[in-house]
Amino acid sequence: xxxxxxxxxxxxxxxxxxxxxxxxxxxxxxxxxxxxxxxxxxxxxxxxxxxxxxxxxxxxxxxxxxxxxxxxxxxxxxxxxxxxxxxxxxxxxxxxxxxxxxxxxxxxxxxxxxxxxxxxxxxxxxxxxxxxxxxxxxxxxxxxxxxxxxxxxxxxxxxxxxxxxxxxxxxxxxxxxxxxxxxxxxxxxxxxxxxxxxxxxxxxxxxxxxxxxxxxxxxxxxxxxxxxxxxxxxxxxxxxxxxxxxxxxxxxxxxxxxxxxxxxxxxxxx
Numbered sequence: 411x412x413x414x415x416x417x418x419x420x421x422x423x424x425x426x427x428x429x430x431x432x433x434x435x436x437x438x439x440x441x442x443x444x445x446x447x448x449x450x451x452x453x454x455x456x457x458x459x460x461x462x463x464x465x466x467x468x469x470x471x472x473x474x475x476x477x478x479x480x481x482x483x484x485x486x487x488x489x490x491x492x493x494x495x496x497x498x499x500x501x502x503x504x505x506x507x508x509x510x511x512x513x514x515x516x517x518x519x520x521x522x523x524x525x526x527x528x529x530x531x532x533x534x535x536x537x538x539x540x541x542x543x544x545x546x547x548x549x550x551x552x553x554x555x556x557x558x559x560x561x562x563x564x565x566x567x568x569x570x571x572x573x574x575x576x577x578x579x580x581x582x583x584x585x586x587x588x589x590x591x592x593x594x595x596x597x598x599x600x601x602x603x604x605x606x607x608x609x610x611x612x613x614x615x616x617x618x619x620x621x622x623x624x625x626x627x628x629x630x631x632x633x634x635x636x637x638x639x640x641x642x643x644x645x646x647x648x649x650x651x652x653x654x655x656x657x658x659x660x661x662x663x664x665x666x667x668x669x670x671x672x673x674x675x676x677x678x679x680x
Contacts, residue, residue: 412448417495421478424488425470426463430455434501435676436492437462437661440485440508440606441598443469450661453669458502463492465512467601468594480602482508482609486515493523502676506530506626506661507636508606517619518612524619526676530626531636531658533571534643535607544570544635548607555599560592563599571658572634613646623647624675630657 417424427444429451435458437447444462451460464471465485467478489512493501502525505513510532517524535544547570555563568575587595617623625644631637636658644651652675654660655667 415495417492419466419488419491421474422466422488423472424463424466424492426461426492427451428459428461428496430458430460432456432458433676434459434461434496434498435504435672436460436489436501437504437506438465438489438509438512439506440465440480440512441468441594441602442507442509443594445469446659446662449665450669450672453666454672457673461492461496461501463489465509467597469590476597478601479605480597481605482511482515483519485512486519489513489516490520490523499523500525502526502528504528504530504672505532507533507658508602511606511609514611514616515609517623518615519619521615521619524621526622526624527616527620528624528626528652528672528675529640529643530654530661531628531631531634531640532643533607533636534609534611534639535635536610537639537642537646538635545608548604552599552603555596560587560595560599564595567599567603570635572637574633611643611646613648617647623649625649625651626654626675627651628657628660629653629655630660634658 412427412429414427443464447462451462454460466488467473500523503513510529513527513529517527538544551563551566554566625640627640640651654671655664661668
């Protein structure tokens with residue numbers, strides 16, 4: 411059974427879902443909402459209290475100021491406030507993509523509140539040797555959004571991320587994006603993408619702020635830029651990455667297998 415709640419925060423109202431029972435596990439993306447994590451969360455709910463949320467300004471989480479930028483630090487503060495609302499001092503956290511960047515910022519800004527941090531494919535472009543070129547590519551994607559709209563920006567974004575859009579198995583968005591899809595995409599390009607990709611974690615602060623840090627890489631992500639950034643983060647932290655099923659969206663494509671991999675990471679046994 412899933413319960414839905416709203417948390418009032420300075421400048422925002424955060425929609426979140428709670429399911430299951432047991433140790434607390436927060437799973438999050440950015441800009442991805444709670445919905446794509448539902449199947450994985452259901453698979454873990456027999457062992458964990460799984461909490462997912464819509465990041466501020468996305469889906470059901472509303473903003474007082476629609477022009478407010480979404481930064482990793484601001485999103486991390488929201489997660490800390492969510493922990494407070496749940497009456498929890500600590501939790502295990504899983505972040506994927508921009509959500510992984512949120513989790514890294516959470517460990518830095520709110521030390522002692524994270525038990526195991528699983529950072530799944532964070533797009534930390536500043537850690538790459540070609541960071542300057544990636545910065546320019548990101549700026550071009552954002553400029554394309556302002557000139558040509560969401561569709562053209564997504565096409566450039568996906569190609570730069572390493573997806574072959576001409577392949578038969580290329581990821582596809584909704585055939586007819588809803589108004590919410592378009593609004594979330596617009597917010598991503600105008601107010602989130604630059605801040606997330608330019609975030610540079612402090613390795614000492616991350617490892618001091620969490621009891622354990624795991625860098626996750628999709629088994630099928632070898633051609634993606636997040637494969638490179640994940641290896642770069644693991645090297646920065648002095649740890650070996652852990653392989654998860656699927657690619658960048660493994661929790662969505664293979665939720666049961668991804669949940670099993672999470673159990674193994676969190677408990678140390680299959």
